[in-house]
Amino acid sequence: MLKNWNYEALDEEKLEQLCRRPRMDEADITRAVQDIIDDVRTNGDEAVLRLTEKFDGVRPDPLLRDVRKPDDIPVDDDVRKAFELAWHNLYQFHKAQIPQSIEVQTMPGVICRRESRPVASVGLYIPGGTAPLPSTTLMLGVPATLAGSSYKIIATPPDKNGGPPVEVELAAALAGIPRIYLAGGAQAIAAMAWGTKSIRKVDKVFGPGNQFVTTAKMLLQNSEAMVSMDLPAGPSEVMVVADENADPDFIATDLLSQAEHGEDSQVVLVTVGDMGPERIREAVERHLQQLPRADITRKALNHSFSVSTANMDQALEIVNRYAPEHLILQVDQPEAYTVGIQHAGSVFLGPWTPESVGDYASGTNHTLPTYGYARMYSGVSVDSFLKHITFQQLSREGLEAIGPAVMKMAEVEHLDAHKNAVDIRLKADNPARGSYDT
Ligand SMILES: NC(=O)c1ccc[n+]([C@@H]2O[C@H](COP(=O)([O-])OP(=O)(O)OC[C@H]3O[C@@H](n4cnc5c(N)ncnc54)[C@H](O)[C@@H]3O)[C@@H](O)[C@H]2O)c1
Numbered sequence: 113m114l115k116n117w118n119y120e121a122l123d124e125e126k127l128e129q130l131c132r133r134p135r136m137d138e139a140d141i142t143r144a145v146q147d148i149i150d151d152v153r154t155n156g157d158e159a160v161l162r163l164t165e166k167f168d169g170v171r172p173d174p175l176l177r178d179v180r181k182p183d184d185i186p187v188d189d190d191v192r193k194a195f196e197l198a199w200h201n202l203y204q205f206h207k208a209q210i211p212q213s214i215e216v217q218t219m220p221g222v223i224c225r226r227e228s229r230p231v232a233s234v235g236l237y238i239p240g241g242t243a244p245l246p247s248t249t250l251m252l253g254v255p256a257t258l259a260g261s262s263y264k265i266i267a268t269p270p271d272k273n274g275g276p277p278v279e280v281e282l283a284a285a286l287a288g289i290p291r292i293y294l295a296g297g298a299q300a301i302a303a304m305a306w307g308t309k310s311i312r313k314v315d316k317v318f319g320p321g322n323q324f325v326t327t328a329k330m331l332l333q334n335s336e337a338m339v340s341m342d343l344p345a346g347p348s349e350v351m352v353v354a355d356e357n358a359d360p361d362f363i364a365t366d367l368l369s370q371a372e373h374g375e376d377s378q379v380v381l382v383t384v385g386d387m388g389p390e391r392i393r394e395a396v397e398r399h400l401q402q403l404p405r406a407d408i409t410r411k412a413l414n415h416s417f418s419v420s421t422a423n424m425d426q427a428l429e430i431v432n433r434y435a436p437e438h439l440i441l442q443v444d445q446p447e448a449y450t451v452g453i454q455h456a457g458s459v460f461l462g463p464w465t466p467e468s469v470g471d472y473a474s475g476t477n478h479t480l481p482t483y484g485y486a487r488m489y490s491g492v493s494v495d496s497f498l499k500h501i502t503f504q505q506l507s508r509e510g511l512e513a514i515g516p517a518v519m520k521m522a523e524v525e526h527l528d529a530h531k532n533a534v535d536i537r538l539k540a541d542n543p544a545r546g547s548y549d550t
Pocket residue numbers: 144167168238239240241242243245248269295296297298299320321322324325344345346347348373374376377437478479480481482
């Protein structure tokens with residue numbers, strides 16, 4: 113468990129290999145997911161029901177549910193309060209992300225503007241295979257509502273009674289999502305992307321999930337379905353960087369918190385200086401024994417690892433190579449090192465910031481890139497639900513100033529019609545020609 117490597121002994125090839133995530137056989141998964149997508153495209157709700165019965169062992173009836181008002185949803189008071197607190201913090205942090213339009217006069221008489229518009233219809237996937245994740249409902253629902261997406265639907269696997277988990281419904285109600293489609297896995301993503309008799313086709317699918325879900329999003333994005341996706345948010349992962357003053361119990365519980373998500377999760381410990389991995393390994397074993405999901409967690413730990421480094425430069429080299437979904441810095445003066453972090457989904461600084469707070473309630477989003485995609489993707493934010501449109505308007509003087517350069521560039525590209533569209537205007541002897549002001 114947590115096999116240790118010494119940084120000094122890692123050559124390029126070994127580093128590369130360590131940073132590559134373990135995945136189930138990709139070719140098999142891709143084939144299976146494509147079959148599911150084709151089935152749903154052809155047979156719609158009927159295929160979804162059949163596949164739900166096969167994979168989730170239940171046939172929801174009806175397949176689509178309206179979300180009740182928050183006060184009508186029967187949950188304990190402390191549960192309601194916890195979700196309200198999380199909603200409040202997420203709302204505040206995401207509201208601050210709403211962009212202002214920008215307008216710039218790039219040269220006299222040439223004005224460029226950018227305005228945002230919501231992605232009109234969005235499908236939000238809420239995982240529910242090994243455990244329902246109502247927290248994800250808030251993570252996707254809050255920015256969708258703030259961005260102004262007008263059609264929003266959730267898909268999530270049904271519980272054993274064929275209904276939505278009640279906490280998922282509560283979170284949907286708080287976030288302003290009116291409907292839940294009771295399906296999971298690739299079939300749910302395909303139904304939202306293609307549309308079925310009971311649900312409308314959406315423009316963009318969002319949400320984390322296992323390899324079936326992530327593969328479905330990626331395949332559909334490259335298909336005729338005309339749908340886009342947020343990011344590859346697969347099995348959870350965390351990297352903890354710990355120096356000699358870090359508390360082994362804090363580190364162990366952080367590592368276990370992500371390992372317990374699923375056997376395909378991966379956790380990585382990077383020790384700095386005199387903090388050897390042995391003390392932490394002992395703490396991991398001790399805490400692991402208390403966990404109800406110890407079996408799943410141990411499987412995840414079996415393909416996890418640790419690296420001993422001599423200093424923070426070496427530790428940051430590992431961080432940026434691995435590009436973790438979550439990064440915890442349990443080191444002295446963590447703020448001093450943030451500038452060196454180039455690739456990570458979300459970062460947790462100092463001993464009092466367990467990763468769990470970001471999973472649930474601090475205000476940051478927990479839908480984050482895994483598999484190393486933090487190199488090129490950001491986590492979900494309000495921006496994920498927006499597109500930006502640019503506008504420009506020139507005065508005649510502006511066109512006179514910019515025109516010669518545009519015509520020269522058109523000439524270089526041998527595109528005469530482009531050149532003519534400028535030339536004809538500049539040659540117009542009546543400056544008021546085509547003007548709506550006169
Ligand atoms: N990266 C992130 O932001 C983030 C956030 C939350 C959760 N997660 C991850 O999401 C994942 C959730 O996975 P999960 O499995 O618990 O739930 P899930 O909802 O993603 O998947 C469950 C569905 O998988 C389908 N499925 C299962 N076995 C199948 C098979 N053999 N063939 C075809 N389909 C099959 C079923 O339809 C089932 O409904 C975890 O790995 C967790 O770590 C990631």
